[in-house]
Amino acid sequence: MTDFTTLKEMGISAFELISRFSLRREHDRDVLKIHYLRPVTSLRRHSQKFTFARPRISIPGQSRHSQAWRQLTDCSPMLQQALAELKQLTGTNEQPLSAKQEWLQDLHHLENVVEARLVEIRENIEQLNRVDLKH
Structure with missing residues (x-):
């Protein structure tokens, strides 16, 4: 059993409440x-x-979409x-995502963000409409 030193350094203390985690590349x-x-009411x-910065390594532009590029841009040791x-x-013993799985995950995340923002904008417009009706 470990004392979860890295998670403590990140400010996490409620280890027993962690249900899952996800990792995205941006x-x-x-x-x-x-x-x-x-x-839900909590x-x-x-x-x-x-957020963890990825190391910057100078390599030729044509190599940036190759498997070598993925290996050169490993995530931070703390991560x-x-x-x-x-x-x-x-x-969990998750396997790394394939490129296709990463793109699908990114697409799903983007859809959720856009949908949430649209709902927020619609609610703001409705509030403006209610204020306009009172005046």
């Missing part, structure tokens, strides 16, 4: 999202995001250790 960053088991956050601790906590 340009030159890795985004780790940790989800917690909390009641005022505490249900998830937490951490690797955090992932190992999270896998131990959640009991």
Whole structure:
């Protein structure tokens, strides 16, 4: 059993509440999202995001879409250790995503973000309509 040193350094203390985690690549960053088991009515956050910069290595432009590029842009050591601790906590042994799975995951995330933003904008418009009717 480990003491989850890296997760503690990241400010995480409620290890028993971690339900799952996900990892996304955004340009030159890795985004780790940790989800917690909390009641829907809880005022505490249900998830937490951490961003890790990917190392910059100068290589020819034509090589940037090759497998060699993926190997050269490994994630940060802190992220690797955090992932190992999270896998131990959640009991998962996830395999790395294929390129297609990464694109599908990114597409799904983008759809969720856009949909949430559309709902927010519609609610704001409705609030403006209610204010206009009162005047």
